[in-house]
Amino acid sequence: MIFILPFVYILLMAVKTKQEAALFLFAWPSEWRAWENLVEVVQTRNYMLLLAYFNSTVITLGAVTLLVIFGAMVGYVLQRRRSPWNRVVYVFLLIGLMVPPAVVPTIWVLQNLGLFKTIHGMILIQVAYGLSFAVLLYRSFIASIPRALDEAAIIDGARPWQVFFRVILPLLKPVTVTLIVVQSVAIFNDFTNPLYYLPGRENVTVQLTLFNFQSQFQSQYNLLFMNILLVTIPPLLVFVFCNRQIVAGMTSGGVKG
Protein backbone atom coordinates (compact mmCIF):
# COMPACT_ATOMS: atom_id res chain seq x y z
CA MET A 1 0.00 0.00 0.00
CA ILE A 2 2.75 2.38 0.97
CA PHE A 3 4.41 1.71 -2.35
CA ILE A 4 1.26 2.04 -4.35
CA LEU A 5 -0.07 5.32 -2.90
CA PRO A 6 2.55 7.59 -4.48
CA PHE A 7 1.94 5.91 -7.81
CA VAL A 8 -1.77 6.48 -7.55
CA TYR A 9 -1.12 10.08 -6.65
CA ILE A 10 1.16 10.54 -9.65
CA LEU A 11 -1.36 8.85 -11.86
CA LEU A 12 -4.21 11.04 -10.66
CA MET A 13 -2.20 14.22 -10.97
CA ALA A 14 -1.08 13.29 -14.44
CA VAL A 15 -4.60 13.12 -15.82
CA LYS A 16 -5.96 16.28 -14.25
CA THR A 17 -6.37 19.68 -15.79
CA LYS A 18 -3.87 22.40 -15.10
CA GLN A 19 -6.10 24.20 -12.58
CA GLU A 20 -6.97 21.09 -10.65
CA ALA A 21 -3.40 19.88 -10.47
CA ALA A 22 -2.29 23.16 -8.99
CA LEU A 23 -4.39 22.36 -5.91
CA PHE A 24 -2.25 19.23 -5.16
CA LEU A 25 -5.22 17.39 -3.75
CA PHE A 26 -5.42 13.66 -3.49
CA ALA A 27 -8.73 13.71 -5.26
CA TRP A 28 -10.47 12.18 -8.20
CA PRO A 29 -10.05 14.35 -11.31
CA SER A 30 -13.23 16.04 -12.48
CA GLU A 31 -12.14 15.76 -16.05
CA TRP A 32 -9.91 13.03 -17.59
CA ARG A 33 -7.23 14.64 -19.70
CA ALA A 34 -4.82 11.72 -19.99
CA TRP A 35 -4.38 11.76 -23.77
CA GLU A 36 -4.12 15.55 -24.11
CA ASN A 37 -1.55 15.77 -21.35
CA LEU A 38 0.43 12.92 -22.86
CA VAL A 39 0.56 14.51 -26.28
CA GLU A 40 1.53 17.84 -24.86
CA VAL A 41 4.40 16.43 -22.80
CA VAL A 42 5.74 14.43 -25.71
CA GLN A 43 5.63 17.41 -28.04
CA THR A 44 7.32 19.81 -25.65
CA ARG A 45 10.62 21.24 -26.87
CA ASN A 46 10.61 19.56 -30.18
CA TYR A 47 9.85 16.01 -29.01
CA MET A 48 12.64 16.11 -26.50
CA LEU A 49 11.12 13.29 -24.48
CA LEU A 50 11.34 10.85 -27.38
CA LEU A 51 14.97 11.72 -27.96
CA ALA A 52 15.56 11.26 -24.26
CA TYR A 53 13.95 7.85 -24.34
CA PHE A 54 16.15 6.87 -27.22
CA ASN A 55 19.32 8.08 -25.50
CA SER A 56 18.48 6.46 -22.20
CA THR A 57 17.65 3.18 -23.88
CA VAL A 58 20.89 3.13 -25.83
CA ILE A 59 22.93 3.95 -22.74
CA THR A 60 21.13 1.36 -20.62
CA LEU A 61 21.32 -1.42 -23.19
CA GLY A 62 24.93 -0.74 -24.07
CA ALA A 63 26.13 -0.44 -20.50
CA VAL A 64 24.24 -3.46 -19.22
CA THR A 65 25.42 -5.66 -22.09
CA LEU A 66 29.02 -4.72 -21.47
CA LEU A 67 28.60 -5.17 -17.73
CA VAL A 68 27.24 -8.69 -18.13
CA ILE A 69 29.91 -9.81 -20.58
CA PHE A 70 32.91 -8.20 -18.89
CA GLY A 71 31.62 -8.91 -15.39
CA ALA A 72 31.17 -12.61 -16.12
CA MET A 73 34.47 -12.92 -17.98
CA VAL A 74 36.56 -11.15 -15.38
CA GLY A 75 34.76 -12.97 -12.58
CA TYR A 76 35.44 -16.29 -14.32
CA VAL A 77 39.13 -15.68 -14.86
CA LEU A 78 39.51 -14.31 -11.36
CA GLN A 79 37.84 -17.33 -9.79
CA ARG A 80 39.39 -20.07 -11.90
CA ARG A 81 42.96 -18.95 -12.50
CA ARG A 82 45.37 -18.95 -9.65
CA SER A 83 47.83 -16.15 -10.21
CA PRO A 84 49.48 -13.46 -8.11
CA TRP A 85 47.71 -10.83 -10.19
CA ASN A 86 44.38 -11.93 -8.75
CA ARG A 87 45.11 -10.14 -5.50
CA VAL A 88 45.97 -6.93 -7.28
CA VAL A 89 42.81 -7.07 -9.35
CA TYR A 90 40.79 -7.93 -6.28
CA VAL A 91 42.10 -4.91 -4.39
CA PHE A 92 41.26 -2.68 -7.35
CA LEU A 93 37.75 -4.10 -7.43
CA LEU A 94 37.23 -3.35 -3.77
CA ILE A 95 38.59 0.15 -4.27
CA GLY A 96 36.21 0.54 -7.17
CA LEU A 97 33.38 -0.49 -4.92
CA MET A 98 34.26 1.75 -2.01
CA VAL A 99 35.92 4.92 -3.26
CA PRO A 100 33.50 7.53 -4.59
CA PRO A 101 34.30 8.72 -8.10
CA ALA A 102 35.81 12.16 -8.57
CA VAL A 103 33.83 14.10 -11.14
CA VAL A 104 36.18 16.76 -12.36
CA PRO A 105 39.18 14.52 -13.11
CA THR A 106 36.84 12.10 -14.85
CA ILE A 107 35.55 14.85 -17.09
CA TRP A 108 39.11 15.84 -17.82
CA VAL A 109 39.99 12.28 -18.82
CA LEU A 110 36.88 12.03 -20.98
CA GLN A 111 37.70 15.30 -22.70
CA ASN A 112 41.20 14.11 -23.49
CA LEU A 113 39.82 10.89 -24.93
CA GLY A 114 37.27 12.78 -26.96
CA LEU A 115 34.48 10.96 -25.15
CA PHE A 116 33.03 13.86 -23.22
CA LYS A 117 29.45 14.69 -24.20
CA THR A 118 29.10 11.47 -26.17
CA ILE A 119 26.76 8.57 -25.62
CA HIS A 120 29.51 5.95 -25.73
CA GLY A 121 31.50 7.94 -23.19
CA MET A 122 28.46 7.80 -20.94
CA ILE A 123 28.16 4.05 -21.52
CA LEU A 124 31.77 3.54 -20.50
CA ILE A 125 31.24 5.63 -17.37
CA GLN A 126 28.29 3.50 -16.35
CA VAL A 127 30.26 0.32 -17.04
CA ALA A 128 33.15 1.58 -14.96
CA TYR A 129 30.85 2.41 -12.05
CA GLY A 130 29.04 -0.93 -12.16
CA LEU A 131 31.86 -3.31 -13.02
CA SER A 132 33.21 -3.95 -9.52
CA PHE A 133 29.83 -5.02 -8.28
CA ALA A 134 29.22 -7.20 -11.33
CA VAL A 135 32.59 -8.92 -11.12
CA LEU A 136 32.29 -9.69 -7.43
CA LEU A 137 28.76 -10.97 -7.88
CA TYR A 138 29.79 -13.28 -10.72
CA ARG A 139 32.95 -14.41 -9.02
CA SER A 140 31.16 -15.65 -5.94
CA PHE A 141 28.55 -17.44 -8.04
CA ILE A 142 31.15 -19.08 -10.28
CA ALA A 143 32.83 -20.44 -7.15
CA SER A 144 29.76 -22.64 -6.70
CA ILE A 145 30.08 -24.19 -10.16
CA PRO A 146 32.19 -27.35 -9.88
CA ARG A 147 35.50 -27.17 -11.67
CA ALA A 148 34.92 -30.68 -13.01
CA LEU A 149 32.40 -29.09 -15.37
CA ASP A 150 35.13 -26.99 -17.00
CA GLU A 151 37.35 -30.04 -17.17
CA ALA A 152 34.65 -32.18 -18.73
CA ALA A 153 34.19 -29.52 -21.40
CA ILE A 154 37.93 -29.28 -22.00
CA ILE A 155 38.11 -33.04 -22.48
CA ASP A 156 35.13 -32.78 -24.83
CA GLY A 157 37.35 -30.53 -26.91
CA ALA A 158 36.16 -27.06 -25.90
CA ARG A 159 38.52 -24.12 -26.31
CA PRO A 160 38.67 -21.77 -23.30
CA TRP A 161 36.17 -19.33 -24.84
CA GLN A 162 33.83 -22.19 -25.62
CA VAL A 163 34.01 -23.39 -22.03
CA PHE A 164 32.97 -19.90 -21.01
CA PHE A 165 30.23 -19.20 -23.51
CA ARG A 166 28.72 -22.66 -23.82
CA VAL A 167 29.03 -24.02 -20.29
CA ILE A 168 29.67 -21.28 -17.74
CA LEU A 169 27.66 -18.35 -19.07
CA PRO A 170 24.39 -20.32 -19.45
CA LEU A 171 24.76 -21.48 -15.85
CA LEU A 172 25.08 -17.88 -14.70
CA LYS A 173 21.60 -17.01 -15.88
CA PRO A 174 20.12 -16.37 -12.41
CA VAL A 175 22.86 -13.85 -11.56
CA THR A 176 22.68 -12.35 -15.02
CA VAL A 177 18.97 -11.68 -14.70
CA THR A 178 19.47 -10.10 -11.31
CA LEU A 179 22.29 -7.98 -12.61
CA ILE A 180 20.36 -6.89 -15.68
CA VAL A 181 17.38 -5.79 -13.63
CA VAL A 182 19.29 -4.02 -10.90
CA GLN A 183 21.71 -2.28 -13.24
CA SER A 184 19.27 -1.36 -16.00
CA VAL A 185 16.95 0.27 -13.51
CA ALA A 186 19.83 2.05 -11.84
CA ILE A 187 21.31 3.27 -15.10
CA PHE A 188 17.99 4.22 -16.61
CA ASN A 189 17.09 6.18 -13.50
CA ASP A 190 20.52 7.72 -13.12
CA PHE A 191 20.30 11.47 -12.89
CA THR A 192 23.60 12.87 -11.64
CA ASN A 193 26.01 11.10 -13.95
CA PRO A 194 24.30 12.20 -17.17
CA LEU A 195 24.06 15.64 -15.62
CA TYR A 196 27.84 15.78 -15.15
CA TYR A 197 29.11 13.89 -18.15
CA LEU A 198 26.45 14.36 -20.76
CA PRO A 199 25.51 18.02 -21.03
CA GLY A 200 23.97 19.25 -24.20
CA ARG A 201 20.48 19.40 -25.56
CA GLU A 202 20.85 16.56 -28.05
CA ASN A 203 22.14 14.26 -25.29
CA VAL A 204 19.27 14.47 -22.83
CA THR A 205 18.32 11.36 -20.93
CA VAL A 206 14.93 10.59 -19.52
CA GLN A 207 15.75 11.71 -16.00
CA LEU A 208 17.18 14.97 -17.29
CA THR A 209 13.93 15.83 -19.02
CA LEU A 210 12.39 16.12 -15.58
CA PHE A 211 15.02 18.62 -14.65
CA ASN A 212 14.57 20.55 -17.86
CA PHE A 213 10.83 20.48 -17.79
CA GLN A 214 10.54 21.47 -14.20
CA SER A 215 11.18 25.10 -15.01
CA GLN A 216 9.02 25.04 -18.07
CA PHE A 217 6.09 23.31 -16.42
CA GLN A 218 6.17 25.52 -13.37
CA SER A 219 2.51 26.28 -13.47
CA GLN A 220 1.51 23.06 -15.19
CA TYR A 221 1.90 20.39 -12.58
CA ASN A 222 -0.34 18.01 -14.48
CA LEU A 223 2.24 17.88 -17.26
CA LEU A 224 5.13 17.50 -14.86
CA PHE A 225 3.42 14.55 -13.28
CA MET A 226 2.64 13.05 -16.66
CA ASN A 227 6.34 13.30 -17.36
CA ILE A 228 7.17 11.61 -14.07
CA LEU A 229 4.69 8.89 -14.89
CA LEU A 230 6.28 8.23 -18.27
CA VAL A 231 9.73 8.13 -16.73
CA THR A 232 8.68 5.69 -14.06
CA ILE A 233 7.02 3.19 -16.34
CA PRO A 234 10.00 1.38 -17.96
CA PRO A 235 11.78 0.42 -14.71
CA LEU A 236 8.44 -0.58 -13.30
CA LEU A 237 7.82 -2.90 -16.22
CA VAL A 238 11.23 -4.48 -15.80
CA PHE A 239 10.52 -5.15 -12.15
CA VAL A 240 7.08 -6.55 -12.78
CA PHE A 241 8.27 -8.95 -15.45
CA CYS A 242 11.48 -10.09 -13.83
CA ASN A 243 10.38 -10.15 -10.23
CA ARG A 244 10.26 -13.88 -9.92
CA GLN A 245 13.61 -14.40 -11.62
CA ILE A 246 15.26 -11.83 -9.37
CA VAL A 247 14.15 -13.71 -6.30
CA ALA A 248 15.27 -16.97 -7.88
CA GLY A 249 18.63 -15.42 -8.73
CA MET A 250 19.19 -14.07 -5.27
CA THR A 251 18.28 -17.27 -3.47
CA SER A 252 19.68 -19.94 -5.77
CA GLY A 253 22.84 -21.36 -4.27
CA GLY A 254 24.37 -22.57 -7.49
CA VAL A 255 24.59 -25.68 -9.54
CA LYS A 256 24.39 -29.26 -8.49
CA GLY A 257 25.96 -31.75 -10.89
Next chain:
Amino acid sequence: MSSVVLSDLCKSFGAIDVIRGVDLVIEPGEFCVFVGPSGCGKSTLLRLIAGLEEATSGTIRIDGKDVTDAEPSARGIAMVFQNYALYPHLTVRDNIGFGLSLARRPKAEIRARVEAAAEALQLTHLLDRKPKELSGGQRQRVAIGRAIVRDPKVFLFDEPLSNLDAALRAQMRIELSDLHRKLGATMIYVTHDQVEAMTMADKIVVLNGGRIEQVGSPITLYDTPASPFVAGFIGSPRMNLYDGRAVGESCATYGIRPEHLKLTDMAPRWRGTVRHVERLGADTVIHLDVPDLGDMVVRADGDRNPPIGSMLGISPLPGREHRFP
Protein backbone atom coordinates in the same frame (compact mmCIF):
# COMPACT_ATOMS: atom_id res chain seq x y z
CA MET B 1 42.88 -50.21 -28.79
CA SER B 2 45.86 -48.31 -27.56
CA SER B 3 48.62 -48.71 -25.10
CA VAL B 4 49.47 -46.17 -22.44
CA VAL B 5 53.08 -45.90 -21.38
CA LEU B 6 54.28 -43.73 -18.53
CA SER B 7 57.98 -43.23 -18.03
CA ASP B 8 59.52 -41.65 -14.97
CA LEU B 9 56.49 -39.44 -14.55
CA CYS B 10 56.68 -36.83 -11.79
CA LYS B 11 54.28 -34.16 -10.62
CA SER B 12 54.76 -31.55 -7.91
CA PHE B 13 52.36 -28.95 -6.64
CA GLY B 14 54.75 -26.26 -5.48
CA ALA B 15 57.03 -27.95 -2.97
CA ILE B 16 54.86 -31.04 -2.57
CA ASP B 17 55.85 -34.04 -4.70
CA VAL B 18 52.62 -35.87 -5.38
CA ILE B 19 53.75 -38.29 -8.12
CA ARG B 20 57.32 -39.42 -7.64
CA GLY B 21 58.65 -41.29 -10.64
CA VAL B 22 56.01 -43.61 -12.06
CA ASP B 23 56.93 -46.16 -14.75
CA LEU B 24 53.98 -48.10 -16.08
CA VAL B 25 52.93 -49.94 -19.22
CA ILE B 26 49.22 -50.47 -19.87
CA GLU B 27 48.64 -52.90 -22.72
CA PRO B 28 46.08 -52.21 -25.46
CA GLY B 29 42.58 -53.22 -24.41
CA GLU B 30 43.54 -53.70 -20.81
CA PHE B 31 41.33 -52.78 -17.85
CA CYS B 32 43.81 -51.22 -15.47
CA VAL B 33 42.82 -50.21 -11.93
CA PHE B 34 44.71 -47.75 -9.73
CA VAL B 35 44.21 -48.38 -6.03
CA GLY B 36 45.80 -46.92 -2.95
CA PRO B 37 44.98 -45.07 0.22
CA SER B 38 43.42 -41.61 0.12
CA GLY B 39 45.84 -38.91 -0.94
CA CYS B 40 48.35 -41.29 -2.55
CA GLY B 41 48.00 -39.55 -5.93
CA LYS B 42 45.59 -41.79 -7.87
CA SER B 43 43.47 -38.95 -9.16
CA THR B 44 46.52 -36.86 -9.92
CA LEU B 45 48.04 -39.67 -11.98
CA LEU B 46 44.80 -40.09 -13.91
CA ARG B 47 44.57 -36.33 -14.50
CA LEU B 48 48.13 -36.34 -15.79
CA ILE B 49 47.15 -38.97 -18.34
CA ALA B 50 44.06 -36.93 -19.22
CA GLY B 51 46.11 -33.77 -19.65
CA LEU B 52 44.23 -31.86 -16.96
CA GLU B 53 47.50 -31.52 -15.03
CA GLU B 54 50.87 -30.76 -16.54
CA ALA B 55 53.65 -33.23 -15.80
CA THR B 56 56.65 -31.78 -13.96
CA SER B 57 58.93 -34.28 -15.70
CA GLY B 58 58.72 -37.61 -17.50
CA THR B 59 56.69 -38.64 -20.53
CA ILE B 60 53.26 -40.01 -21.34
CA ARG B 61 52.73 -42.04 -24.51
CA ILE B 62 49.34 -43.05 -25.79
CA ASP B 63 49.29 -45.44 -28.72
CA GLY B 64 53.02 -44.92 -29.18
CA LYS B 65 52.67 -41.16 -29.55
CA ASP B 66 54.22 -38.77 -27.06
CA VAL B 67 51.34 -36.74 -25.67
CA THR B 68 53.06 -35.29 -22.62
CA ASP B 69 52.40 -31.73 -23.77
CA ALA B 70 49.29 -32.35 -25.88
CA GLU B 71 45.89 -30.81 -25.20
CA PRO B 72 43.43 -33.16 -23.47
CA SER B 73 41.18 -33.19 -26.53
CA ALA B 74 44.11 -34.20 -28.75
CA ARG B 75 45.00 -37.26 -26.70
CA GLY B 76 42.09 -39.46 -27.72
CA ILE B 77 40.88 -39.92 -24.16
CA ALA B 78 37.51 -39.61 -22.48
CA MET B 79 36.97 -39.19 -18.78
CA VAL B 80 34.16 -40.01 -16.37
CA PHE B 81 34.19 -37.97 -13.19
CA GLN B 82 33.25 -38.96 -9.67
CA ASN B 83 30.45 -36.38 -9.43
CA TYR B 84 29.38 -37.00 -13.05
CA ALA B 85 30.08 -33.39 -14.17
CA LEU B 86 27.07 -33.31 -16.47
CA TYR B 87 26.22 -29.92 -17.95
CA PRO B 88 23.15 -28.96 -15.88
CA HIS B 89 21.64 -26.67 -18.50
CA LEU B 90 21.69 -29.23 -21.33
CA THR B 91 19.44 -32.20 -21.94
CA VAL B 92 20.82 -35.72 -21.83
CA ARG B 93 20.94 -35.65 -25.63
CA ASP B 94 22.98 -32.44 -25.71
CA ASN B 95 25.18 -33.61 -22.87
CA ILE B 96 26.17 -36.72 -24.78
CA GLY B 97 26.50 -34.84 -28.07
CA PHE B 98 28.36 -31.82 -26.67
CA GLY B 99 31.80 -32.96 -27.82
CA LEU B 100 30.53 -33.79 -31.30
CA SER B 101 28.80 -30.44 -31.64
CA LEU B 102 32.00 -28.68 -30.60
CA ALA B 103 33.77 -30.63 -33.32
CA ARG B 104 31.11 -29.32 -35.75
CA ARG B 105 29.98 -32.73 -36.92
CA PRO B 106 26.87 -32.75 -39.12
CA LYS B 107 23.57 -32.72 -37.20
CA ALA B 108 22.42 -36.06 -38.58
CA GLU B 109 25.66 -37.76 -37.58
CA ILE B 110 25.49 -36.33 -34.04
CA ARG B 111 21.93 -37.54 -33.73
CA ALA B 112 22.75 -41.03 -34.92
CA ARG B 113 25.80 -41.43 -32.70
CA VAL B 114 24.07 -40.04 -29.62
CA GLU B 115 21.17 -42.38 -30.14
CA ALA B 116 23.45 -45.36 -30.63
CA ALA B 117 25.25 -44.57 -27.37
CA ALA B 118 21.96 -44.03 -25.56
CA GLU B 119 20.68 -47.33 -26.90
CA ALA B 120 23.72 -49.17 -25.58
CA LEU B 121 23.20 -47.68 -22.12
CA GLN B 122 19.39 -47.93 -22.02
CA LEU B 123 19.04 -44.16 -21.93
CA THR B 124 16.82 -43.72 -24.97
CA HIS B 125 13.68 -42.80 -23.01
CA LEU B 126 15.62 -40.19 -21.00
CA LEU B 127 17.22 -38.32 -23.89
CA ASP B 128 15.13 -35.17 -23.48
CA ARG B 129 15.46 -34.82 -19.73
CA LYS B 130 17.80 -32.53 -17.84
CA PRO B 131 20.42 -34.06 -15.52
CA LYS B 132 18.61 -32.92 -12.39
CA GLU B 133 15.63 -35.08 -13.37
CA LEU B 134 17.74 -38.25 -13.32
CA SER B 135 18.71 -40.67 -10.58
CA GLY B 136 22.33 -41.15 -9.59
CA GLY B 137 22.71 -44.32 -11.62
CA GLN B 138 21.16 -42.71 -14.69
CA ARG B 139 23.45 -39.71 -14.39
CA GLN B 140 26.41 -42.02 -14.25
CA ARG B 141 25.19 -43.74 -17.42
CA VAL B 142 24.89 -40.38 -19.16
CA ALA B 143 28.45 -39.55 -18.13
CA ILE B 144 29.58 -42.90 -19.57
CA GLY B 145 27.55 -42.21 -22.71
CA ARG B 146 29.33 -38.89 -23.11
CA ALA B 147 32.60 -40.80 -22.99
CA ILE B 148 31.55 -43.58 -25.38
CA VAL B 149 30.26 -41.24 -28.06
CA ARG B 150 33.69 -39.68 -28.51
CA ASP B 151 35.01 -43.11 -29.48
CA PRO B 152 38.21 -42.61 -27.46
CA LYS B 153 41.33 -44.72 -27.50
CA VAL B 154 41.46 -44.72 -23.72
CA PHE B 155 38.70 -44.38 -21.13
CA LEU B 156 39.57 -42.80 -17.80
CA PHE B 157 37.35 -43.27 -14.75
CA ASP B 158 37.87 -41.48 -11.44
CA GLU B 159 35.90 -43.31 -8.76
CA PRO B 160 32.80 -43.35 -10.96
CA LEU B 161 30.72 -45.51 -8.66
CA SER B 162 31.54 -44.04 -5.27
CA ASN B 163 28.39 -41.90 -5.13
CA LEU B 164 26.06 -44.86 -5.74
CA ASP B 165 24.52 -47.18 -3.19
CA ALA B 166 25.84 -50.70 -2.74
CA ALA B 167 23.28 -52.54 -4.88
CA LEU B 168 23.57 -50.11 -7.77
CA ARG B 169 27.34 -50.21 -7.51
CA ALA B 170 27.34 -53.97 -7.90
CA GLN B 171 25.12 -53.68 -10.97
CA MET B 172 27.19 -50.90 -12.55
CA ARG B 173 30.33 -52.92 -11.92
CA ILE B 174 28.97 -55.68 -14.10
CA GLU B 175 27.75 -53.23 -16.73
CA LEU B 176 31.15 -51.57 -16.92
CA SER B 177 32.88 -54.92 -17.29
CA ASP B 178 30.45 -55.83 -20.08
CA LEU B 179 31.08 -52.49 -21.72
CA HIS B 180 34.81 -53.10 -21.57
CA ARG B 181 34.42 -56.47 -23.20
CA LYS B 182 32.12 -55.08 -25.89
CA LEU B 183 34.23 -52.04 -26.78
CA GLY B 184 37.58 -53.69 -26.22
CA ALA B 185 39.02 -50.27 -25.41
CA THR B 186 41.79 -49.55 -22.95
CA MET B 187 40.35 -48.43 -19.64
CA ILE B 188 42.01 -46.90 -16.61
CA TYR B 189 39.97 -46.90 -13.48
CA VAL B 190 40.67 -45.24 -10.13
CA THR B 191 39.05 -46.58 -7.01
CA HIS B 192 39.67 -47.14 -3.36
CA ASP B 193 37.15 -49.98 -3.29
CA GLN B 194 39.19 -53.15 -3.44
CA VAL B 195 36.17 -55.24 -4.47
CA GLU B 196 35.95 -53.12 -7.64
CA ALA B 197 39.66 -53.55 -8.16
CA MET B 198 39.59 -57.33 -7.69
CA THR B 199 36.49 -57.99 -9.81
CA MET B 200 37.04 -55.68 -12.76
CA ALA B 201 40.76 -55.37 -13.28
CA ASP B 202 43.04 -57.15 -15.71
CA LYS B 203 45.86 -55.33 -14.00
CA ILE B 204 45.96 -53.63 -10.62
CA VAL B 205 48.42 -50.85 -9.87
CA VAL B 206 48.86 -50.29 -6.14
CA LEU B 207 50.04 -46.76 -5.40
CA ASN B 208 51.52 -45.53 -2.17
CA GLY B 209 52.77 -42.02 -1.54
CA GLY B 210 53.09 -41.18 -5.23
CA ARG B 211 55.03 -44.34 -6.13
CA ILE B 212 53.98 -47.66 -7.57
CA GLU B 213 54.09 -50.30 -4.88
CA GLN B 214 53.24 -53.28 -7.11
CA VAL B 215 51.67 -54.04 -10.48
CA GLY B 216 50.00 -57.30 -11.37
CA SER B 217 46.81 -59.21 -11.98
CA PRO B 218 44.36 -59.35 -9.07
CA ILE B 219 45.27 -62.94 -8.29
CA THR B 220 49.00 -62.24 -8.42
CA LEU B 221 48.58 -59.42 -5.92
CA TYR B 222 46.43 -61.62 -3.72
CA ASP B 223 48.71 -64.66 -3.83
CA THR B 224 52.10 -63.01 -3.88
CA PRO B 225 51.99 -59.45 -2.54
CA ALA B 226 55.39 -57.82 -2.84
CA SER B 227 55.19 -55.86 0.40
CA PRO B 228 53.22 -55.74 3.64
CA PHE B 229 51.56 -52.59 2.27
CA VAL B 230 50.11 -54.40 -0.74
CA ALA B 231 49.27 -57.40 1.40
CA GLY B 232 47.28 -55.24 3.76
CA PHE B 233 45.59 -53.39 0.96
CA ILE B 234 44.37 -56.27 -1.21
CA GLY B 235 41.92 -58.74 0.30
CA SER B 236 39.10 -58.31 2.76
CA PRO B 237 39.12 -58.70 5.71
CA ARG B 238 42.69 -57.51 5.51
CA MET B 239 45.69 -59.74 6.12
CA ASN B 240 46.96 -60.22 9.67
CA LEU B 241 50.46 -58.74 9.79
CA TYR B 242 52.94 -59.26 12.63
CA ASP B 243 56.50 -58.50 13.47
CA GLY B 244 58.58 -61.52 12.42
CA ARG B 245 60.27 -61.99 15.79
CA ALA B 246 56.97 -62.06 17.66
CA VAL B 247 55.86 -65.15 15.72
CA GLY B 248 59.29 -66.75 15.88
CA GLU B 249 60.23 -66.22 12.24
CA SER B 250 63.41 -64.77 10.84
CA CYS B 251 61.65 -62.37 8.43
CA ALA B 252 60.83 -58.74 9.24
CA THR B 253 57.08 -59.06 8.71
CA TYR B 254 54.92 -62.14 8.80
CA GLY B 255 51.45 -62.17 7.24
CA ILE B 256 48.56 -64.59 7.08
CA ARG B 257 45.13 -63.95 5.56
CA PRO B 258 42.02 -64.53 7.71
CA GLU B 259 40.75 -67.12 5.22
CA HIS B 260 44.03 -69.04 5.51
CA LEU B 261 43.70 -69.62 9.23
CA LYS B 262 41.83 -72.62 10.53
CA LEU B 263 40.35 -73.18 13.94
CA THR B 264 41.70 -76.36 15.45
CA ASP B 265 42.27 -78.00 18.80
CA MET B 266 44.96 -80.34 17.50
CA ALA B 267 48.31 -78.77 18.42
CA PRO B 268 47.37 -75.24 17.38
CA ARG B 269 50.12 -72.74 16.60
CA TRP B 270 48.39 -69.98 18.61
CA ARG B 271 45.61 -69.74 21.13
CA GLY B 272 43.38 -66.67 21.45
CA THR B 273 40.34 -65.32 23.28
CA VAL B 274 37.28 -64.50 21.18
CA ARG B 275 36.66 -60.76 21.35
CA HIS B 276 34.11 -60.14 18.62
CA VAL B 277 32.15 -62.24 16.13
CA GLU B 278 30.69 -61.02 12.82
CA ARG B 279 28.25 -63.48 11.28
CA LEU B 280 27.92 -62.74 7.58
CA GLY B 281 25.86 -65.81 6.73
CA ALA B 282 28.17 -67.56 4.31
CA ASP B 283 31.08 -67.13 6.70
CA THR B 284 31.83 -65.88 10.17
CA VAL B 285 34.60 -63.40 10.87
CA ILE B 286 36.08 -63.95 14.32
CA HIS B 287 38.29 -61.36 16.02
CA LEU B 288 40.59 -62.86 18.65
CA ASP B 289 43.07 -61.59 21.17
CA VAL B 290 46.27 -63.58 20.93
CA PRO B 291 48.83 -63.11 23.75
CA ASP B 292 52.02 -61.35 22.54
CA LEU B 293 50.57 -60.78 19.03
CA GLY B 294 47.40 -58.79 19.68
CA ASP B 295 44.53 -58.84 17.24
CA MET B 296 44.00 -61.79 14.94
CA VAL B 297 41.13 -62.08 12.46
CA VAL B 298 39.96 -65.50 11.31
CA ARG B 299 37.43 -66.25 8.62
CA ALA B 300 35.53 -69.44 9.51
CA ASP B 301 32.52 -71.33 8.22
CA GLY B 302 29.17 -69.63 8.48
CA ASP B 303 27.86 -72.08 11.05
CA ARG B 304 30.62 -71.35 13.58
CA ASN B 305 29.44 -69.15 16.42
CA PRO B 306 31.94 -69.30 19.31
CA PRO B 307 30.86 -67.52 22.50
CA ILE B 308 32.68 -64.29 23.35
CA GLY B 309 35.51 -64.85 25.79
CA SER B 310 36.05 -68.50 24.85
CA MET B 311 39.50 -69.83 24.01
CA LEU B 312 40.21 -71.08 20.44
CA GLY B 313 43.22 -72.70 18.86
CA ILE B 314 44.39 -71.36 15.48
CA SER B 315 46.78 -72.73 12.88
CA PRO B 316 47.86 -71.33 9.48
CA LEU B 317 47.24 -73.38 6.35
CA PRO B 318 50.55 -74.67 5.07
CA GLY B 319 51.97 -72.80 2.07
CA ARG B 320 49.69 -69.80 2.61
CA GLU B 321 51.93 -67.84 4.90
CA HIS B 322 53.67 -64.69 3.68
CA ARG B 323 57.11 -63.70 4.85
CA PHE B 324 58.36 -60.22 3.94
CA PRO B 325 62.05 -59.54 4.38
